[in-house]
Each structure stands twice: as structure tokens, then as C-alpha cells.
Amino acid sequence: MGRLLKRFSGGATKIAKAGGEETPLAPIQSSDVARRAALLDSLEKSDLGWFWASDGAGRLIYLSEPAIERVMPEKEDLIGKQLSDFFKDDDYEGVSPQRTLKFQLAARNSLRPTVVKIENGDRTYWWEISGSPRIGETEQFSGYHGIARDVTASIASQRDAEKLSRYDSLTGLSNRHRISRKLSSMLISFKAAKRSCAIMLLDLDRFKQVNDTMGHPAGDELLKQVAARLKRIIGDCGEIGRIGGDEFQVILPDIEDRQDLSGIAERAIQMLSQPYSINGMRAVIGCSVGMAIAPFDGIESEELVKAADLALYAAKGGGRGRFRFYSSDLRDQASHRHQIEEDLRDALIKEELEMHYQPIVTADGHKVVCVEALMRWKHPERGMVSPADFIPVAEEVGIIRELGEWAIFEVCNQVTRWPEGIGAAINVSAVQFASDNLIEIVKRALKKSGVQPSRIELEITESVFVGDMERALRIFRELKQVGVRLALDDFGTGYSSLSYLRDAPFDKIKIDQSFVRGCSEEGNNNGAIVAAVVSLASALNMQTVAEGVETKDELKAITAQGASHIQGALFSRAQPASFITERMDSGELVFEPLGPEKYRSDRRTEFRKIGLIHDDSRYQVFLRNLSKTGAKIEGLLEVPVGTEVVLDLGGGQLAVASVRRSEGISQGLEFETPLISDGADGLCTRHRVSPYQIEAVGRKLQALKDEDVAAITGGMSKAKKAFLEVDLATLSVD
Structure with missing residues (x-):
């Protein structure tokens, strides 16, 4: 420091006075320099x-x-x-x-x-x-x-203190406050730059069961492992936050392709569903995912999160272990779900519930030997409510135990009215299985009805093995001591393990319909999977039931693979008890296969109005059926083969297509780009009309609305139309 001081302190120093004159000061003496140098050296060393x-x-x-x-x-x-x-x-x-x-x-x-x-x-x-x-x-x-x-x-x-306020102390991920601020600031800047941003909400299925049976420390360790897996899945593509006990949020900037998002969601569901090792114990959970994309589903962060939350709710309601994209009709479904919750609490008291029965027949002679009991709700105003709508609600609000107990007593009473050789299978939910009084309920139902225990079969899903496997195996052994039969339902759909097949005393394995579907198609691996399950069951002295058989070619393939029993709409859908009783009383125990010859992949029958755009004109047509590769429409007269059109499937989904068949008012279309799964049972386009495009033509920037899309795709055009529209109600030409 002394050298530097000497370098810049030699000679006179000038200072300015108020009048502008400069007066030289006396040169700095060497003794002053030395003292300053010593002082500064001392300061540096301190x-x-x-x-x-x-x-x-x-x-x-x-x-x-x-x-x-x-x-x-x-x-x-x-x-x-x-x-x-x-x-x-x-x-x-x-x-x-x-x-x-x-x-x-x-x-x-x-x-x-x-x-x-x-x-x-x-x-x-x-x-x-x-x-x-x-x-x-x-x-x-x-x-x-x-x-x-x-x-x-x-x-x-x-920053450690700030990190505690911004990051989750357990997983190290962003907490709710930080991820919310991140999303808000990102959407503001992305709106200015006309960029897109997707968010995913992930909820762990059956985490509470692990937490309750294995303890909170085990639950904390599980969450840490979930966070680590999520980091590997997302990588540098986005930001992850833990926003609740077992709920996570992922921000994915600049991704709007729903096929890419589907891939991420499917990887997340698959990886998070793999077994976890916690303190030497094995835990298996699942994951449901809801997705929304800005600006399509929302402009502001609160709007976008609400949209993703509705999609998550729908994914959980659809059976869990699924993903869903947000669509505007989910708002109506949420309202409908809330009404179901209100009415379901009184359904038992008002005796609105009833059991229907679907026959399970032998593969060789198609003779009914068992029926699956399926709950139905006959609402006084809305008619029959689908179990896919009310069972998830019952599980969520905690009344599934009461419904399950009622079902066991009802089925046991019903079976006593049927011939000795006919049994009935009752679905037992994971929530009901986790209760402490299941065995006592089964014993009381058997005693009260007087039915032989061997005629009652309890269908259990693999999810009951989550958490305390020893407890699950103990309950199975006690149920077998009671005398009822046990069936493993939905085998192979995500939580399969040979270890519990080895230890659990199952009598039957039910092959999920997702493996039956398409098993007859060349190049489809489902047939090999079915054969493997059948071989495994045979080695373990278990029967097999192929679920969801709908076509004759599926029946032929399943039978060839050696399945012992068949269940599906090809023989009969679920029927009221009176129908089954009448058949049995008349001795008609054989069900003939009645259905289509061949399986057609991903084709859904529909009947709804959609838009069709040709040149500058927009038409209203009816969508009859829809597949990944094409559609059948009605409502236009004599459209030439080869005509290029665009179908407006709603929600900003435009599908470019060519007319491949045309007969009168009916046309068969082939899509230029195949549709993809929407995560449920529907199909959707990979891309949608961007609200930024709609804004560019002078309309307000907002989440997608069908009227905005219609307005910019020929809805306001006065051009002469090339085709005649037909009113299908009257079959008159407009």
C-alpha cells in the first residue's frame, strides 16, 4: 500500500477556491507518507x-x-x-x-x-x-x-434465511410462495413477448395411506424421493415447486405442444409409480396430473392455476394414475361434481342405490358361473348416474365405506336367490380395505344372508399393498379363513409385483381391459402380455378373467391365449338383478357373443355439432365418430372426394383434413396430423389456435373462446358457400 500511496502522492496538489483560482498546497512530507502507509498497511492486515x-x-x-x-x-x-x-x-x-x-x-x-x-x-x-x-x-x-x-x-x-422463506425445507424445491411469484412474473413477461407457458399440477395418489401406516418420518422420506425423481424427469426444462403436503407444481416455459406435454406427464406418472424403498420397507404410490397452458387456458396466473386444478380434479376422478388437459367443459363438470357430492350423502337413506350385475362366462362354453356386482345410482331427477362420476366423489368425501358395507350386504342377500353354482364378485375399494372392520362386516353379511362364503368373491386392486404389506397379507389370510374367494383386479396397470402374488392367497387374476383391447391386431404386444399373465396364473393355480371383451376377434385371441373366463359387453353389459334372476330361473345360463367382428382402434361414436371451414366459408356439421386418424361427418351435400377442409373440434382445436369418402350427406375424413389422447377417453389436437393470433385481428386477449375462434375462421364471412348444408332434423336443404 505504501508504494501505491507514494506513486500518487508526489508533487503539489491543487484545490479550487470559490473564485476559480487554484492554490497549490505544500508538498506532502516523506514522514507523512510513511505514517499514512503504516496506517493503511495496518488497516489492510486487520x-x-x-x-x-x-x-x-x-x-x-x-x-x-x-x-x-x-x-x-x-x-x-x-x-x-x-x-x-x-x-x-x-x-x-x-x-x-x-x-x-x-x-x-x-x-x-x-x-x-x-x-x-x-x-x-x-x-x-x-x-x-x-x-x-x-x-x-x-x-x-x-x-x-x-x-x-x-x-x-x-x-x-x-440468503439462507431467504431460502427458508422461498424453498421447501423438506425437499429443497420452491415453496408455494416462490413458485407462485415465479409464475406470475413469467406470465407477465411472456404475454409481452407472445410466448406460451404450460403448468402441471401433480398430486400423489395413496400418499396418505403410506403416511398413516408407515409413519410421518417415512412419509417425509417418500416426499424427498418423489422430489428427486421429479428433478430427473423435468431436468432443465422447467421449475418445480412443492405447493402442499403431497402436491407439486411444474412450470414449463415455451411448451404448448400437447403431445410433448403428454410425454412428460406419462413419464412422471410412470416414474413416480415405481416402488420406493424406505427404511428397508417397500412403498408404492401413484400420481395424477392436471395441465393447463397459457395463453390458451388462462392469461393470469390465478386463472391458469385454477384451470390446471380442474384438470387435476378430473384426472383423479377418472380413476387416478392419469393425466388430463384443461378444457372449458371441466368447469361444468366441476359444478356437476359438487352437486353429486351434495346429493350422494342422501342416496343411501333415500334408497336410490341399486346393484347391477355383469355376467362372467367360461371361455369354452360361455356359461355364466359368476357375476360382477356394480353399483348404480338412480337419481330422481338426473336418472342413472355413472359410477365413474360418483364413486371417486364417495372416496373423496369419505362415504365410500358406508356404500361398500351396503353393497356387501345387498349382494350377499341377492346371491341366495340364484342357483348354487353361481357366485358374485364385489369390488372392495382401497379405502374400505384399510378400515379395521372389513372382516367383521363380511362375517355379519354372510351370517345374516346365510349364503355360502365360497359364492362370494372380493375383488381387490393392487393399491391395497401400498404401505403396510404385512397388514394386507394378514387381512387376506383372515378373509380366506372366513371362506370367501379373492380376486386381484386390474392386474398389470401400474403397481404389479410378483412378490404379493407369491404370498397373497388369490383365487383369480383379472386381466385389465387395456391389455385386452387390440390384442388381436398384428404387431400389438397386448396378446403376448395376456399370454404371460395366463401362464403365470396357471402356475399359481389361479383362474383368469379377461375384462372388457367387446369384439369377436378379441374373444378369439383371448381364448387362444388360454384365459379361463371372459367378461365384457360382447356377452352382456351390467344388468339389473331382475334380469339376471329371470335368466337363471329360466335356465338360460349360456350367453352368446353378440357384437362387432373386429376391434377398431380409438374410434369413438359421437353426435355433436362442430364447425367445418372450407375456403372462406364456415359450416355447421354433425360429428358422427372420431378416431386418431380421421372422422365421419354429416350435414353437407355431395362434397367431392379430395376436398381440403378444416374441422373445428372446439376449444381452438383445428384439424386439417381431406375428404376420402363422400356419399350424399356423409363424408369420411382423413386428418393431416393424427390426434392424440387427452389423457381420459377422448382425443385432442396437438396444437390450438393461439389467443395471440386472435388478438392480432383486433379482438381482446383472453383465454380461448369458441366464438372468437369462429369469428376468425369464416364465421363472419359473407362469401358464397360452395356446399349445401342439410338440416338433419328435417332432412331439408337450407
Whole structure:
């Protein structure tokens, strides 16, 4: 420091008076220089503060020795380095300062105390620096003199405290507050830049069961492992936050292709559903995913999160272990679901519930030997309510136990009215299985009805093995001691393990319909999977039931693979007890296969109005059926084969298509780009009309509305139409 002081203290120093004259001061004496040098050296060595200096070109020409020793092993590696390369802007949380250090140095103004970052290998330090520009006698800028102090400890402490307020202490992920702020700021900037942003909400299925049976420490460890898997799935593509006990949110910027999002969601569901090892124990959970995309489903963060939440709700209601995209009709479904919840509480009291029965027949002679009992709700105003609508609600609001108990008593009573050789299978939910009184309920129902226990079969899903497997196996053994039969339902749909097949005393394995569907098609692996399950069951002395058989080619393939029993609409849908009783009383125990010859993949029968665009004209047509590759429509007269059209499937979904068949008012279309699964039982387009495109033609920027899409796709056109529209109600030409 003494050398630097001498270098810049030689000669007289001038100061300006008020009148503008300059008066030279007496030269600094050498004794003064020595005292100052000693004082500054003492200050440097105390580590209370350091000194630095640069030349006019912005190069570092001096730094206190203690400072050099702290951050750089070799002085030669530092002196001569550009200040902006040594002192770097602190971009904590990805937010750069409004005025960068490089900008301030270039302006040659005084540097106010500024926190900078210094990096050396894997070590990072934070200093607070300030400085003043030096102007020589020729009024030339000759660099900076400045001071610095190490604030690494205080910065680290401050950021640790901030991290606690912004990050989840258990998983290290962003917490609800931080991920919400991140989404809000991102949507604001993305709206200005006309960019898209997707969010995913993930909810762990059956996490509460693990938490309750294995304890909260095990639940915490499970959440840590879930977070680690999510990080591997998402990588650098997005930001992950934990927003609740077992709920996570993922922000995925610049992704609007729903096929890409489907892939991410499917990987998340698959990976998070794999078994976890916790303190030497095995736990299996699932995952449901809801997705929404800005600006299509919402412009503001609150609107977008609400849309994703509705999609998540629909995914959980659809059977869990699924993903769903948001669509506008989910709002109506949510309202409908709320009404179901209100009415369901009174359904038992008002005796609105009834059991229907679907025959299970032998593969060789198609003789009914068992029926599956399926609950139905006959609502006084809405008619028959689908179990897919009310069973998830019953599980969610906690009345599934009461419904399950009623079903066991009802079925046991009904079976006593049928021939001795006919049994009935009753579905037992995971919630009901977890209750402590299941065995007692079964015993009471058997005693009250007088039915032989061997005629009652309890269908259990693999999810009951989540958490405490020893408890599950104990309950199975006790049920077998009671005398009832046990069937493993939905085998192979995500939680399969040979270990519990080895230990659990099942009598039957039910092959899920997802493996039956398409098993007759060449190149489809489902047939091989069915054969493997049948072989496994045979080795374990278990029967097999192929569920959901709908076509004769599926029946042929399943029978060839060796399945012992068949169940599906090909023989009969679920029927009221009176129908089954009448058949049995008349001795008609054989059901003939009645249905289509061949399976047709992904073709859904529909009957709804949609838009069709041709040139500048827009038409209303009826959609008869829909598949991934095409559709059948009605409502236009004599459209030539080869005509290029666009179908407006609603929600901004435009599908470019060509007419491949045309007969009168009916046309068969082939899509230019195949549709994809919407995560449920429907299909959707990969891309949609962007609200930014709608805004560009003068309309308000908002989430997609069908009327806006119609307006920009020929809805307001006065051009003469090329085709005649037919009113299907009257079959008159408009």
C-alpha cells in the first residue's frame, strides 16, 4: 500500500477556491507518507477493509495482499485482469441489477457500495466495493481508487434465511410462495413477448395411506424421493415447486405442444409409480396430473392455476394414475361434481342405490358361473348416474365405506336367490380395505344372508399393498379363513409385483381391459402380455378373467391365449338383478357373443355439432365418430372426394383434413396430423389456435373462446358457400 500511496502522492496538489483560482498546497512530507502507509498497511492486515485500484483501461493494478491471498493463489493471475472479469454482477435468483457493474465503470462515475461476486473454481465470494474515479492533471481519466470488504458470511446468512422463506425445507424445491411469484412474473413477461407457458399440477395418489401406516418420518422420506425423481424427469426444462403436503407444481416455459406435454406427464406418472424403498420397507404410490397452458387456458396466473386444478380434479376422478388437459367443459363438470357430492350423502337413506350385475362366462362354453356386482345410482331427477362420476366423489368425501358395507350386504342377500353354482364378485375399494372392520362386516353379511362364503368373491386392486404389506397379507389370510374367494383386479396397470402374488392367497387374476383391447391386431404386444399373465396364473393355480371383451376377434385371441373366463359387453353389459334372476330361473345360463367382428382402434361414436371451414366459408356439421386418424361427418351435400377442409373440434382445436369418402350427406375424413389422447377417453389436437393470433385481428386477449375462434375462421364471412348444408332434423336443404 505504501508504494501505491507514494506513486500518487508526489508533487503539489491543487484545490479550487470559490473564485476559480487554484492554490497549490505544500508538498506532502516523506514522514507523512510513511505514517499514512503504516496506517493503511495496518488497516489492510486487520481485514477490516482492503484497497484496490485500476488503470484507465479498466485493468486491476493493485489489490491488498490479504485480499489476493483470500481469493487467488497467484498474484500474477489477478493483476492486469479486467475489473469486469474479476468483479462480477451478483445475479442472485436470476435477477440482474438494473445497472450492471460494467455499465457503471464505463460511465466513469463514482461507485456507490455495490455487492459483487468473485468466483475462483468452485469457490464463490461476495465483496462490497466502492470507488472514485481519478482524473489526472490533463483531465484524463486514469482509473479508479476503491475500497472493498468481504461480506460473504453475511450474504450467505441472509440468503439462507431467504431460502427458508422461498424453498421447501423438506425437499429443497420452491415453496408455494416462490413458485407462485415465479409464475406470475413469467406470465407477465411472456404475454409481452407472445410466448406460451404450460403448468402441471401433480398430486400423489395413496400418499396418505403410506403416511398413516408407515409413519410421518417415512412419509417425509417418500416426499424427498418423489422430489428427486421429479428433478430427473423435468431436468432443465422447467421449475418445480412443492405447493402442499403431497402436491407439486411444474412450470414449463415455451411448451404448448400437447403431445410433448403428454410425454412428460406419462413419464412422471410412470416414474413416480415405481416402488420406493424406505427404511428397508417397500412403498408404492401413484400420481395424477392436471395441465393447463397459457395463453390458451388462462392469461393470469390465478386463472391458469385454477384451470390446471380442474384438470387435476378430473384426472383423479377418472380413476387416478392419469393425466388430463384443461378444457372449458371441466368447469361444468366441476359444478356437476359438487352437486353429486351434495346429493350422494342422501342416496343411501333415500334408497336410490341399486346393484347391477355383469355376467362372467367360461371361455369354452360361455356359461355364466359368476357375476360382477356394480353399483348404480338412480337419481330422481338426473336418472342413472355413472359410477365413474360418483364413486371417486364417495372416496373423496369419505362415504365410500358406508356404500361398500351396503353393497356387501345387498349382494350377499341377492346371491341366495340364484342357483348354487353361481357366485358374485364385489369390488372392495382401497379405502374400505384399510378400515379395521372389513372382516367383521363380511362375517355379519354372510351370517345374516346365510349364503355360502365360497359364492362370494372380493375383488381387490393392487393399491391395497401400498404401505403396510404385512397388514394386507394378514387381512387376506383372515378373509380366506372366513371362506370367501379373492380376486386381484386390474392386474398389470401400474403397481404389479410378483412378490404379493407369491404370498397373497388369490383365487383369480383379472386381466385389465387395456391389455385386452387390440390384442388381436398384428404387431400389438397386448396378446403376448395376456399370454404371460395366463401362464403365470396357471402356475399359481389361479383362474383368469379377461375384462372388457367387446369384439369377436378379441374373444378369439383371448381364448387362444388360454384365459379361463371372459367378461365384457360382447356377452352382456351390467344388468339389473331382475334380469339376471329371470335368466337363471329360466335356465338360460349360456350367453352368446353378440357384437362387432373386429376391434377398431380409438374410434369413438359421437353426435355433436362442430364447425367445418372450407375456403372462406364456415359450416355447421354433425360429428358422427372420431378416431386418431380421421372422422365421419354429416350435414353437407355431395362434397367431392379430395376436398381440403378444416374441422373445428372446439376449444381452438383445428384439424386439417381431406375428404376420402363422400356419399350424399356423409363424408369420411382423413386428418393431416393424427390426434392424440387427452389423457381420459377422448382425443385432442396437438396444437390450438393461439389467443395471440386472435388478438392480432383486433379482438381482446383472453383465454380461448369458441366464438372468437369462429369469428376468425369464416364465421363472419359473407362469401358464397360452395356446399349445401342439410338440416338433419328435417332432412331439408337450407
